[in-house]
Amino acid sequence: MLVPDLPLRTDRLDLRLFTADDFAALHGYQSRADVTRYLYFGPNDEAASREALTRKRARVALRAEGDVLNLALVLRETGAVIGDVLLIWTSVAHRQGEIGYVLHPDHAGHGYATEAAREMLRLGFDELGLHRIVGRLDARNTASRGCWSGSACAGRRICGRTSWSRGSGPTRRCTPCWPASGGPAGAETPPGPAPPCAPGRMFLLSRGGGPSARCRRRPRA
Numbered sequence: 001m002l003v004p005d006l007p008l009r010t011d012r013l014d015l016r017l018f019t020a021d022d023f024a025a026l027h028g029y030q031s032r033a034d035v036t037r038y039l040y041f042g043p044n045d046e047a048a049s050r051e052a053l054t055r056k057r058a059r060v061a062l063r064a065e066g067d068v069l070n071l072a073l074v075l076r077e078t079g080a081v082i083g084d085v086l087l088i089w090t091s092v093a094h095r096q097g098e099i100g101y102v103l104h105p106d107h108a109g110h111g112y113a114t115e116a117a118r119e120m121l122r123l124g125f126d127e128l129g130l131h132r133i134v135g136r137l138d139a140r141n142t143a144s145r146g147c148w149s150g151s152a153c154a155g156r157r158i159c160g161r162t163s164w165s166r167g168s169g170p171t172r173r174c175t176p177c178w179p180a181s182g183g184p185a186g187a188e189t190p191p192g193p194a195p196p197c198a199p200g201r202m203f204l205l206s207r208g209g210g211p212s213a214r215c216r217r218r219p220r221a
Contacts, residue, residue, distance in 0.1 A: 002062040002089075002128045004069065010115045015071040015085065018056040022072055025081035026053050029104040030221070038138040039102070041221050052221055062089045062128060069123075073116050075107070082107040085116045087124055087133075095131035097124045102221070113144070 007016035018026070027049035029035050036042030044052065059070035066089065073083040083103035090096050099120045103113050117135070124130045137144045 001064075002069070002123070004061070004123060004127065006071070007074070008071070008119055008123070009076075010119050012076055013112060013115055013119075014074040014076050015116060015119060016074060017060055018053060018070065018072050018084070020053070020057070022081050023050060023053050025072075025104075026056070026084070029083065029102060032105065034105055035102060038141040038144070039221065055220060056084065059086065062087065065089055065092045073101075073103070073112065075112070082112060083116075085120055087120050087128075089128065089130075090134070095129065096134070097128065097130045097132075098134045098136065099124065100135065 007014040009015075027044065027046060030042055030044040030049050030052060031046075033043045036044070041052075042048070056070045056072075059068040061067065062069050068086055068088050070084060070086040072081045073085060074080065075082050083101060085101040086099065088098040088100075090098050099117060101113050101116055101120075121133060124133045
């Protein structure tokens with residue numbers, strides 16, 4: 001179980017829970033086609049963004065498998081909400097989680113996503129005791145691919161897996177990351193090289209149909 005002491009502070013960001021006052025900022029990026037083109041929703045109208053805000057405000061802790069912690073990214077210098085990040089506890093038995101983020105394009109290119117992702121990885125590995133954390137993305141999203149394969153995963157073993165996007169072939173890639181030591185300090189982990197990605201924990205889409213029955217759906221944004 002994890003009920004984090006918030007806000008989480010990085011060099012330039014405060015990661016805090018969403019509030020009712022965050023609607024304008026959230027809708028500001030969830031309503032943009034250039035943001036949602038690589039995601040599983042949107043662009044949102046105001047009603048959809050209000051529903052999204054309600055969901056995000058309920059994601060405050062990781063108490064059981066399937067729970068989501070969803071935090072607003074606040075640029076400390078200005079106090080502006082520039083995106084959000086989440087950590088999902090996907091499996092207790094396998095000590096596995098998933099992280100994701102969305103960033104307003106006006107703030108891209110400054111390393112904010114990497115900074116936030118690194119802090120969520122720390123939270124998952126060091127405080128929740130996870131063994132593996134998965135990050136999923138559309139393979140065409142080169143900016144996000146650079147984040148997952150770059151400094152956010154520094155010092156961690158990485159493998160890649162390609163899954164299928166509906167109607168357009170193999171375009172979605174997921175990059176699991178876990179500590180180079182194989183797990184958190186003191187944890188008992190298998191010896192030898194890192195195991196392959198666990199198929200049952202990936203979000204796979206078949207070419208002509210919906211999600212594979214054995215795969216876990218990602219929570220709505």
